[in-house]
Amino acid sequence: MANEPEIPTNRTPTLTDVAKLAGVSIATASKAINGRSEVRATTRVRVLEAAELLSFAPNALARGLLSGRTGTVGLLTSDLEGRFSIPILMGAEDAFGAGQVSVFLCDARGDAIREKHHVRALLSRRVDGLIVVGSRTDARPPLAGNIPVPVVYVYAPSSDPADVSITVDNVGGGQLAIEHLLACGRRNIAHITGEPGFQAARDRAEGAAAALASAGLSMTGGRPYYGTWDESWGRAAAHMVVEHHPEVDAIFCGSDQIARGALDVLRDLGRNVPGTTSVIGFDNWEVISAHSRPRLTSIDMNLKQLGAIAGQRLFEAIDGGVPTSEEFPSRVVMRESTLPVG
Amino acid sequence: MANEPEIPTNRTPTLTDVAKLAGVSIATASKAINGRSEVRATTRVRVLEAAELLSFAPNALARGLLSGRTGTVGLLTSDLEGRFSIPILMGAEDAFGAGQVSVFLCDARGDAIREKHHVRALLSRRVDGLIVVGSRTDARPPLAGNIPVPVVYVYAPSSDPADVSITVDNVGGGQLAIEHLLACGRRNIAHITGEPGFQAARDRAEGAAAALASAGLSMTGGRPYYGTWDESWGRAAAHMVVEHHPEVDAIFCGSDQIARGALDVLRDLGRNVPGTTSVIGFDNWEVISAHSRPRLTSIDMNLKQLGAIAGQRLFEAIDGGVPTSEEFPSRVVMRESTLPVG
DNA sequence: CTGAAAGCGCTTACAG
DNA sequence: CTGAAAGCGCTTACAG
Numbered sequence: 001m002a003n004e005p006e007i008p009t010n011r012t013p014t015l016t017d018v019a020k021l022a023g024v025s026i027a028t029a030s031k032a033i034n035g036r037s038e039v040r041a042t043t044r045v046r047v048l049e050a051a052e053l054l055s056f057a058p059n060a061l062a063r064g065l066l067s068g069r070t071g072t073v074g075l076l077t078s079d080l081e082g083r084f085s086i087p088i089l090m091g092a093e094d095a096f097g098a099g100q101v102s103v104f105l106c107d108a109r110g111d112a113i114r115e116k117h118h119v120r121a122l123l124s125r126r127v128d129g130l131i132v133v134g135s136r137t138d139a140r141p142p143l144a145g146n147i148p149v150p151v152v153y154v155y156a157p158s159s160d161p162a163d164v165s166i167t168v169d170n171v172g173g174g175q176l177a178i179e180h181l182l183a184c185g186r187r188n189i190a191h192i193t194g195e196p197g198f199q200a201a202r203d204r205a206e207g208a209a210a211a212l213a214s215a216g217l218s219m220t221g222g223r224p225y226y227g228t229w230d231e232s233w234g235r236a237a238a239h240m241v242v243e244h245h246p247e248v249d250a251i252f253c254g255s256d257q258i259a260r261g262a263l264d265v266l267r268d269l270g271r272n273v274p275g276t277t278s279v280i281g282f283d284n285w286e287v288i289s290a291h292s293r294p295r296l297t298s299i300d301m302n303l304k305q306l307g308a309i310a311g312q313r314l315f316e317a318i319d320g321g322v323p324t325s326e327e328f329p330s331r332v333v334m335r336e337s338t339l340p341v342g
Numbered sequence: 343m344a345n346e347p348e349i350p351t352n353r354t355p356t357l358t359d360v361a362k363l364a365g366v367s368i369a370t371a372s373k374a375i376n377g378r379s380e381v382r383a384t385t386r387v388r389v390l391e392a393a394e395l396l397s398f399a400p401n402a403l404a405r406g407l408l409s410g411r412t413g414t415v416g417l418l419t420s421d422l423e424g425r426f427s428i429p430i431l432m433g434a435e436d437a438f439g440a441g442q443v444s445v446f447l448c449d450a451r452g453d454a455i456r457e458k459h460h461v462r463a464l465l466s467r468r469v470d471g472l473i474v475v476g477s478r479t480d481a482r483p484p485l486a487g488n489i490p491v492p493v494v495y496v497y498a499p500s501s502d503p504a505d506v507s508i509t510v511d512n513v514g515g516g517q518l519a520i521e522h523l524l525a526c527g528r529r530n531i532a533h534i535t536g537e538p539g540f541q542a543a544r545d546r547a548e549g550a551a552a553a554l555a556s557a558g559l560s561m562t563g564g565r566p567y568y569g570t571w572d573e574s575w576g577r578a579a580a581h582m583v584v585e586h587h588p589e590v591d592a593i594f595c596g597s598d599q600i601a602r603g604a605l606d607v608l609r610d611l612g613r614n615v616p617g618t619t620s621v622i623g624f625d626n627w628e629v630i631s632a633h634s635r636p637r638l639t640s641i642d643m644n645l646k647q648l649g650a651i652a653g654q655r656l657f658e659a660i661d662g663g664v665p666t667s668e669e670f671p672s673r674v675v676m677r678e679s680t681l682p683v684g
Numbered sequence: 685c686t687g688a689a690a691g692c693g694c695t696t697a698c699a700g
Numbered sequence: 701c702t703g704a705a706a707g708c709g710c711t712t713a714c715a716g
Contacts, residue, residue, distance in 0.1 A: 012468075012490055014709055025687040030711060034578050040685055055488060060414065060467045061403045062709035065692045072467070075447070091450055099455075102463055105447035106418070107435050114439075121444055125402045125414070126354075146397060148354055167532050231633040257633070264606075265633070287629070291573040291599070293606070322671065356693055367703040372695060382701055404693035407708045 011053040021050035049286035074122035074130045082135040091307025136255035137200040152316030154310040165325045173330040174207025184340040191221040192237040193254025194229035232259020256281035256288040278338040355396040362393035400446040416464035424477040433649025480541040484605030495574040496652040508669045516549025526682045528592035535577040535596025536571035578601020598623035598630040620680040636678035
């Protein structure tokens with residue numbers, strides 16, 4: 001009777017344990033487990049059974065040390081709280097999740113020091129690449145220091161045009177909103193939006209103005225109503241618009257929260273939506289847009305898709321490719337607040 | 343003149359490079375960099391300068407291979423989309439972020455297969471521990487398979503009482519809500535909440551009933567109005583309550599969205615809040631609670647703190663401690679919707 | 685087809 | 701105080 005090799009007890013099993021149990025060398029065990037062809041079928045089976053029996057999971061650290069590839073990626077976000085980061089992060093996670101890549105999540109909380117600290121930690125862990133997720137569309141300074149791995153910026157582009165940035169076409173989004181309202185037969189369109197310090201606010205307004213100009217129209221009120229990104233501004237501004245420009249028949253709002261405020265005020269004032277006045281929002285934030293009265297038509301920036309693209313581009317770069325920056329279009333998600341009135 | 347050691351060009355620098363540049367052995371370089379005492383001060387300085395010059399970052403994989411500790415932790419969530427996971431995740435990230443620990447984020451999308459896949463990957467990467475974040479308070483089955491590292495469950499407890507679970511006291515939360523309304527002088531209190539299939543709905547209702555009973559009162563309408571977790575149910579139920587029980591002077595809602603719907607209907611019906619009817623929500627979801635008319639008092643489950651505690655408990659367990667399950671209280675965040683009327 | 689040996693980048697006794 | 705050597709768990713030429 002052959003010596004029965006002992007099965008290790010509490011230690012995490014290693015290749016050596018598997019090899020011993022299968023009665024082969026660790027080299028052969030390695031080949032069998034990695035599906036190399038130079039292994040006899042019966043040997044392979046024996047190794048695989050041993051591995052199964054021990055619940056052997058190859059040590060990714062050891063592999064990474066050898067190969068120089070860790071199969072990990074760093075996801076650097078500036079605010080987890082913000083609702084823009086999450087869908088992007090999900091998209092990126094999806095792009096990676098399918099394969100063998102794990103994601104390190106780091107929230108820098110908008111602090112450059114903390115960001116540097118996280119980057120250092122990630123590089124220490126030898127991530128294969130980095131995705132930097134911004135929470136507003138304004139360009140941000142590129143990662144500080146010499147980064148020896150590919151980096152892809154999402155939503156917020158890097159201010160260095162040489163970097164790869166995946167962004168939303170907010171000018172196009174503004175145009176889209178106006179074109180939808182025009183298609184619904186609207187002609188007197190006001191624009192209520194958030195803080196002018198945000199590139200997103202300016203871009204959307206620019207797109208809106210351009211689309212109106214193309215139709216030979218101008219914004220009701222003469223210019224955008226800039227304010228804050230919340231409901232109370234939506235309410236206040238909607239009041240003003242209706243009071244000063246009772247002919248208004250549509251309002252394009254720079255965010256769903258603003259639109260929600262506008263909707264509530266129009267309701268208070270007895271103006272039928274969409275009958276008398278159509279309202280379109282921006283962000284398509286379901287919790288807001290899908291539960292208002294009436295439910296809100298909104299521009300969707302396809303953030304999840306944006307994150308997925310960023311993930312793919314990062315892969316390409318890791319594999320030696322040279323991806324380029326891209327700007328993606330948004331889309332209209334139609335609900336009751338802009339129903340064309342027959 | 344001494345030989346000038348060459349500085350490596352495009353390769354990521356290793357300890358060997360640092361040692362060469364500093365003119366010492368890698369053993370000495372290692373000690374210098376790790377702050378060991380057995381190194382002459384001048385030598386240490388030389389090594390540190392060399393490391394600085396090369397932007398040397400020690401390879402965490404190599405270190406992990408040696409020490410058996412990777413300084414990484416897996417964060418397993420079932421739905422990133424859900425608003426409960428995010429604050430918990432932030433809290434956990436905070437708990438780790440300070441130190442040297444990096445977090446792997448995995449979203450299982452509520453799919454057991456995917457969860458298993460993620461766990462396998464994480465164990466392959468030799469995480470030191472796992473945090474499992476649930477998105478509802480119902481107990482979940484423990485992680486499948488033999489997990490050789492500590493696991494802490496948050497929000498959703500493991501169904502195995504031997505596991506460590508950090509949860510919210512939802513019964514207590516329901517009590518808290520009612521006690522607050524009683525303190526505001528209310529006596530005719532209705533409870534509108536979400537799906538009875540959710541433990542959270544049942545627990546909060548139980549706490550509410552208990553608190554009312556202690557005060558010698560019973561729920562207006564005789565029992566909770568179970569429905570769905572959204573605004574439209576809040577609206578529909580508020581209508582019913584007011585119609586059938588016009589004496590109602592307060593409504594405890596099982597979520598802020600429900601409360602928002604109730605608030606809107608009370609406004610439509612011309613019932614003053616908080617004058618005639620007080621409203622309290624649950625979740626303290628700022629985007630809803632801080633922007634309604636009037637702004638909504640709500641129960642806050644301290645989710646971020648919950649995540650931080652989970653992180654700390656995981657640390658303890660990793661360090662050989664034996665943490666126990668804990669249930670944490672919520673708190674009232676007061677806004678205008680329950681202002682005591684003088 | 686199989687296995688001994690070298691080596692990925694580091695740390696840690698152990699000599700000197 | 702310093703350095704040669706062993707070793708963490710694995711993969712990959714290279715002999716046999």
